[in-house]
Amino acid sequence: MHFEHFKRNAAADGAWREQALCAQTGTDFFFPEPGSSVREAKRICAMCEMRSACLEYALDNDERFGVWGGLSEKERLGLRRPDET
Numbered sequence: 055m056h057f058e059h060f061k062r063n064a065a066a067d068g069a070w071r072e073q074a075l076c077a078q079t080g081t082d083f084f085f086p087e088p089g090s091s092v093r094e095a096k097r098i099c100a101m102c103e104m105r106s107a108c109l110e111y112a113l114d115n116d117e118r119f120g121v122w123g124g125l126s127e128k129e130r131l132g133l134r135r136p137d138e139t
Contacts (some may be wrong), residue, residue: 068111070104070107070108070111071104073103073104074102074104074108075098075099075101075102075104076095076098076099076102076108079098081120083095083098083121084120084121084122085119085120085121092121092126095120095121096121096124096126099121099123099124100124102124105123105124106123107123108122108123108124109122109123109124109125109130110123111123112125112130113130113133113134117130
C-alpha cells in the first residue's frame with residue numbers, strides 16, 4: 055500500500071489516534087491554558103509517526119484549539135485556504 059494513501063485513510067478513519075504519542079501522554083500538554091507554553095506538546099509531536107495524519111485531521115475538521123500535528127491554533131490558521139477562514 056502506498057504511504058500517502060495510508061495517511062489519507064488513517065486521517066479519515068481516526069486509526070492514527072491509537073498509535074499517536076499523545077494517546078499515551080494525556081491531553082494536558084496538547085490543550086494548555088491560554089498563554090501557556092506549547093513547547094512540550096510540540097516536542098512530543100516531533101517524535102510521533104502519526105504527526106501528518108493528526109495535522110491532516112485537524113485541518114479537515116477545522117480544529118481550532120490545542121496542538122495538532124505539531125502546530126498550534128495560530129500556526130494551523132496560516133495553513134487554511136482563504137475560503138476556509
